[in-house]
Amino acid sequence: MSDAEPLTGEPLALDLVNTRPATEDGRADLLDTPERLAAWVARQPALHVEAGDAAPTAADLAPVHAAREQVDAVVRALLGGGRPPEAALRGLTEAQRAAPAVRELAWDGATVTATARRDGGLGVRLAARLAEAAADLLTDPAIGRLKECEADGCVMLFLPAHPRRRWCSPTRCGNRARVARYYQRQKSRTERSDTTN
DSSP, rough: TTTTTTOOOOOHHHHHHTTTTTTTTEEEEETTHHHHHHHHHTTTSSSSSOOOOOOOHHHHHHHHHHHHHHHHHHHHHHHHOOOOHHHHHHHHHHHHHHOOOOEEEEEEESSSSEEOOSSHHHHHHHHHHHHHHHHHHHHHHHHGGGOOOOOOOOOOOEEOTTTTSSSSIIIIIIIHHHHHHHHHHHHHHHHHHHOOO
């Protein structure tokens, strides 16, 4: 897994925030193009896109980016023990209002079915779904376990299933930390050996 590949597997709202990893050149944006947004959406089972939807366009990026910034502002405030910004909470509420889910009833020949449908452009509908996922996360008592990766320079967030979890990903940051510790041990042994000779 490379730093250019988004992490997935956390709650949807955290996966969204984690699309802005830290790099040597600053924060990257893994949703900076319609193609990258489409690839990320395809990896998210909770973001069911309607079958007739066209691929995302540049216009769809802005509402998704706005939702990401608002979620990030709230979770970072909570992580620091502070009060979430009122503007971010309002923004997430407005994103939900812009494309509320309506359960469309239909007859499939044997039973009545209900399918959640939203009006509006794809970006507005995605932002609404992401804001709903944020509301679910932010009101869940598990938010108190929220952690930032302990690896140097990593800004990824996660909800640990195990209290001893320290890294966003064992293959991304966990391996780096283990390699760094190994290198440091080897360097210390070499330095001790050089001073005794």
